[in-house]
Amino acid sequence: MKKLNTSPLSGTQELLPWAQTLFDKYRETIAAAYAAHGFQHIDTPAIDRTEILLAKAGGETEKQIYRVYKTSKKAADSEQALRFDQTVSLARYTVEHENDLAFPFRVYQIGRSYRGERAQKGRFREFYQCDVDVIGRNRLAVAYDAEVIATLYDALRSIKGLPEFRIRISNRKILTGLLQELNLDDLSAEIFAIVDHAEKVPREQTVAALQGLGLGSENVVKITAFTEIRGGRHEVMTKLHSFKLENATFRTGVTELNEVLELLEAQLPAENFIADMLIVRGLDYYTGTVFETFCLEYPGLGSICSGGRYENLAGHYTDWILPGVGGSIGLTRLFSVLTEAGLISSDATAPIDIALIPLDKTVRGRTFLLAKQLRAEGKTVDVVLSDKKLWDKMAHAAKVAKYACVLGPDEIIRGSAQLKDLKTGELSELKFG
Amino acid sequence: MKKLNTSPLSGTQELLPWAQTLFDKYRETIAAAYAAHGFQHIDTPAIDRTEILLAKAGGETEKQIYRVYKTSKKAADSEQALRFDQTVSLARYTVEHENDLAFPFRVYQIGRSYRGERAQKGRFREFYQCDVDVIGRNRLAVAYDAEVIATLYDALRSIKGLPEFRIRISNRKILTGLLQELNLDDLSAEIFAIVDHAEKVPREQTVAALQGLGLGSENVVKITAFTEIRGGRHEVMTKLHSFKLENATFRTGVTELNEVLELLEAQLPAENFIADMLIVRGLDYYTGTVFETFCLEYPGLGSICSGGRYENLAGHYTDWILPGVGGSIGLTRLFSVLTEAGLISSDATAPIDIALIPLDKTVRGRTFLLAKQLRAEGKTVDVVLSDKKLWDKMAHAAKVAKYACVLGPDEIIRGSAQLKDLKTGELSELKFG
Numbered sequence: 001m002k003k004l005n006t007s008p009l010s011g012t013q014e015l016l017p018w019a020q021t022l023f024d025k026y027r028e029t030i031a032a033a034y035a036a037h038g039f040q041h042i043d044t045p046a047i048d049r050t051e052i053l054l055a056k057a058g059g060e061t062e063k064q065i066y067r068v069y070k071t072s073k074k075a076a077d078s079e080q081a082l083r084f085d086q087t088v089s090l091a092r093y094t095v096e097h098e099n100d101l102a103f104p105f106r107v108y109q110i111g112r113s114y115r116g117e118r119a120q121k122g123r124f125r126e127f128y129q130c131d132v133d134v135i136g137r138n139r140l141a142v143a144y145d146a147e148v149i150a151t152l153y154d155a156l157r158s159i160k161g162l163p164e165f166r167i168r169i170s171n172r173k174i175l176t177g178l179l180q181e182l183n184l185d186d187l188s189a190e191i192f193a194i195v196d197h198a199e200k201v202p203r204e205q206t207v208a209a210l211q212g213l214g215l216g217s218e219n220v221v222k223i224t225a226f227t228e229i230r231g232g233r234h235e236v237m238t239k240l241h242s243f244k245l246e247n248a249t250f251r252t253g254v255t256e257l258n259e260v261l262e263l264l265e266a267q268l269p270a271e272n273f274i275a276d277m278l279i280v281r282g283l284d285y286y287t288g289t290v291f292e293t294f295c296l297e298y299p300g301l302g303s304i305c306s307g308g309r310y311e312n313l314a315g316h317y318t319d320w321i322l323p324g325v326g327g328s329i330g331l332t333r334l335f336s337v338l339t340e341a342g343l344i345s346s347d348a349t350a351p352i353d354i355a356l357i358p359l360d361k362t363v364r365g366r367t368f369l370l371a372k373q374l375r376a377e378g379k380t381v382d383v384v385l386s387d388k389k390l391w392d393k394m395a396h397a398a399k400v401a402k403y404a405c406v407l408g409p410d411e412i413i414r415g416s417a418q419l420k421d422l423k424t425g426e427l428s429e430l431k432f433g
Numbered sequence: 434m435k436k437l438n439t440s441p442l443s444g445t446q447e448l449l450p451w452a453q454t455l456f457d458k459y460r461e462t463i464a465a466a467y468a469a470h471g472f473q474h475i476d477t478p479a480i481d482r483t484e485i486l487l488a489k490a491g492g493e494t495e496k497q498i499y500r501v502y503k504t505s506k507k508a509a510d511s512e513q514a515l516r517f518d519q520t521v522s523l524a525r526y527t528v529e530h531e532n533d534l535a536f537p538f539r540v541y542q543i544g545r546s547y548r549g550e551r552a553q554k555g556r557f558r559e560f561y562q563c564d565v566d567v568i569g570r571n572r573l574a575v576a577y578d579a580e581v582i583a584t585l586y587d588a589l590r591s592i593k594g595l596p597e598f599r600i601r602i603s604n605r606k607i608l609t610g611l612l613q614e615l616n617l618d619d620l621s622a623e624i625f626a627i628v629d630h631a632e633k634v635p636r637e638q639t640v641a642a643l644q645g646l647g648l649g650s651e652n653v654v655k656i657t658a659f660t661e662i663r664g665g666r667h668e669v670m671t672k673l674h675s676f677k678l679e680n681a682t683f684r685t686g687v688t689e690l691n692e693v694l695e696l697l698e699a700q701l702p703a704e705n706f707i708a709d710m711l712i713v714r715g716l717d718y719y720t721g722t723v724f725e726t727f728c729l730e731y732p733g734l735g736s737i738c739s740g741g742r743y744e745n746l747a748g749h750y751t752d753w754i755l756p757g758v759g760g761s762i763g764l765t766r767l768f769s770v771l772t773e774a775g776l777i778s779s780d781a782t783a784p785i786d787i788a789l790i791p792l793d794k795t796v797r798g799r800t801f802l803l804a805k806q807l808r809a810e811g812k813t814v815d816v817v818l819s820d821k822k823l824w825d826k827m828a829h830a831a832k833v834a835k836y837a838c839v840l841g842p843d844e845i846i847r848g849s850a851q852l853k854d855l856k857t858g859e860l861s862e863l864k865f866g
Contacts (some may be wrong), residue, residue: 040454317435
């Protein structure tokens, strides 16, 4: 009988071994894709100074932040908290170690962050994110925006079983310039928020929201028409040029978007990315390129990989200008939504390779030597050491391994034993030196 | 100029990319050794219910625990805290998922725990531990004690550059039985603490401490003579048998120790383990086999890997009896002491393999294709995309990569380019398809 509630805290992810094996594989292949693109790994603390974490935060983030204090101290003294994302850690790290880093600094982080979210499906209080960023000093070529997207593409592609996906790309300067041209700068934040939300509500609601800001119908038509522009590079460039705007911000945005798309054409299959003016990202943190990624047949999963360009990473910590571009795969959330959608199932069991069963105590030493030999060949091997009946040991082997092999004195003398495939029952010969 | 203190919180470990690469390699080879022995990975949350964490804890642990609360809530409401070790997580996990696990459950965890330690060298508030455990249901063969030690040996052996080490092994039942026989049961906890501490103080101080408990000189001699027993199996067994004790606990301990040593003889080099009665571990949590590991030429590093047998993992959470045996490599502390001792230096730089430098924008597409080809061959590749002068790009390449290669229109037509070894200056030919 249980004496305490042993379920994991709500909002945390805890996996059975077979699922953990799959999760680890995702994590490893993502890391390998980042590393293959020349990104370097850093592993920053999840606990940090409250003043660092709150320098930029505010509103919702501040309310959700987890503060940390010792039982022996008063909570009010708490100057430590758990980070709510890894970007704050990256900003602090880059400023702190600036003299030891080579810029542009290609960096990735795969770690946990914490948010006091209200408990609900798909919302996590403790979660892994796989971030990839390039940080420049003073300036950073726009080509790196494409490099980050190409890297994330390779990372997503490496995830076995992930449904087909498409990266939707835009540049915030384009809508910013358009709004300047329409003399709607003042309403910029509100309009960005409405566009960001547009896909989740019926079209009329978006129109009504824009009208609600006091926009004339001509402007409403222009903005909604703008947000409906999507497609390949040539198609989208033609449509954007047809606006015939002289506005410098607009034109810079269009030029940057064109370069990013052109660089991606050289690297990604055409069906995996698209220019899409509906993508603006809610955060005003982003200042240029922005992107989100959706699974074509599972739009309900939401964006599985997003990011963009920011003009200054660490303005709250330093006077240096550190422009950057980054993106992130929300691994805990991704794994959870794929499970929900039935795309990960327990059929994906990941047992170890071989269970070796010594028949009695006299042959254990020889069994260890065989285990060593098999491990040197890259196999995972469980030597079943329990002092139960052979029947029980076989039953255990069937639960944990793909193959089982019983070793007794005869097998040792013969120098070979029968290897049993625990799924098919097939027998084969295992020789040992 | 910095606006805020950007150093990481004291008591956390933050590494530069070259050191992080090395740390990651340690972590990976340890995980690989655990997996090769058939252990399954689980990754439990670092945040948990306070009642779970405090069910067993008390004294120092309770004072050091980090509680967690949301800014928007009162600290007093805090029912969440950060775990202080992974054993509590393992206990909760095993009880919660008992029906889905195969026992004996071979499991490993590599994750972070948190303690509000006073800031000082070698003490960490956030640290990684690499735990390996076997959990039985109701009972667990003593052979698994040897299996855990052999697994940890392979893990330590996999760490490149680790100085030679020796695992010192004993069994708490032996001293427990001896004290029963001497009618010193009542002072058992105190005597264990004195023995555990003996190596850190002069011999006279240990003798004085035992005398201070009111022990007669005959008993003091017996106990100190006992704690000086160390050596190979036969030697130690002979000495222990010479005590001629009938005490059942003593005899069980001797038999168990003999079996563990015998099983290790079949697997480990003789110089890497030793029976040593001075090892008792401070924690009364352990009930049988106990072990600690020291680097022979660097005893000052302290134990780099310890563990033992416990009779009941989760007695505070459930009525089931879950005996287990486990051990742990304190990776953050190990990495830190090796650095302190000068055994890890920045000579161990770990740059990426190749920096590809496109001479101008027209050849970027072709450069991406070459990068893709090289990545498919397992190379890590940075395409230098900055719009700076060639000289600057070369300087960047020299900082981040082992080889550099400049691609211009001529190289593209020729289908080959010069690969420069950035250390020796040597040139070789790089052909591309």
